[in-house]
Amino acid sequence: MIQKAGLGMAREQLQSLTEPMYYILLALTTPLHGYAIMQKVEEISAGNFVVGPGTLYRLLARFEKEKIIQQYDDDGRRKTYLITAKGYQVLLNEYRRLKRLVDSGKNILGE
């Protein structure tokens, strides 16, 4: 029952990614291991967004279960991950959704 709830939530959230999910998937367009993902997220968000290790490992486990990312290399304790084709599609959909949102805002707010 717990398992089901977890998966359900993941699927639901994958319709629209949360901020940490979005950034982690962006970072994983190149193969990276755990801590490197945290650094990359900080880099691509220009320091505006950080992912803590607790949040990161839970999300990695969930993504892997959902086959959104896959293991790229296993160097003992530090595993390297890379986004899958399915994950790339999810990320692209989210990017387009966000862009639509921003464009709509632009028309009205005009910033």
Next chain:
Amino acid sequence: MSKPKYTKRYRFLRTWQIAENEAWFTAMSAQGLHLHSIGGFFATFLCGEPTEYIYSIEPLDKEVENEEKLAIYEDAGWELVAEMEELQVFRTPVQSNVKPIHTDRSIYLELLQQRKKALFKSTLLGLLAGLIYIAYSLYRWPILATFLGFLFLLPYFFVFPNLFKMILDYYYLYSYVKQGQLHEQNKSDYQQAIRKRKLTQGAILLIELLCLVSIIHVAYQAKATKPLSMAPAYVLTLEEIYGDENLVVPAEYENKNIFSSAQSLRYVWTDYANYARKDGRFVVIYGNVYLAKNVGTARQMVKALVVHWKKPRTVFNNIVEYTSRPQNPGFDELYLSDNYTSGMGIIIARQGNYVYDISYIRDGKLVLEALYHKAAQLR
């Protein structure tokens, strides 16, 4: 280099008081006592220089490979300090610019929610097992209770506190998950939480102690005022029922005619078995004679014996009171199984503070008469 010095502190806070525990560890580190390991009752601290640390307690995540998780934490600057069955404690120096473990709190709360559900299940099962244990022992132990008086309550003292602690543990996790957003506030209130725990713990200890003292007191008094040191004056033998001349005790039965005496705080009793042959037929009498401290305890014993022998798995399925029926030759109390004349029946009788429990008898009428005859002489 000098040997590292450790010190132990009693853990007043329970495991799932997460925020309060974190605040406690931080405060100890500020005094130069750095968490080293956590046990069931104590936490061990390493003595050193006062340091400002942030502690973070994480439930162990069984779905995820621990080594990989630890590598990520380590790289991010969080050091694993101590582990318990269900928890891992991490720390990092305050000034280190390290990122907080949970930047997305909803994920953390989801994890705790899972632990809560699992704990709910195990608490419920534990409660159920505890209640079944209590119910079963209440059913099974009337005889034991009769012998031992209050002492038979002793095992409950292991069951009840444990049940209480289980419920308490669940309560703490439940309330933490429910008010997860109050994490920081709970942290600043940790000293109050410790005070509360000290009070609760003290109250539980006091109640346990009082119960124990009262049990010991009752037992001691019973022992001090025990009027009984002799075995019951007599037991009913086959000779008295059938007459000595009618019985043959073959050699193979001689060693089987057993008598043994025992005493408890409120009774002395004799256990016996008597075998012989009469007119070529095997006859037997199994008996227990109890001499109770007083008539009141003798009455309790009668009740306990009736309950005991009424168990479905014994052959005496229909035990009925005969005290005021014509079959009673004059006992103060009398219970008989309905097969007491026809086959292997049972007689439970009381005369004064003597209680007779004669089972697996043949010729029940003869036995009853012989028993009453002797019992009346004893008065």
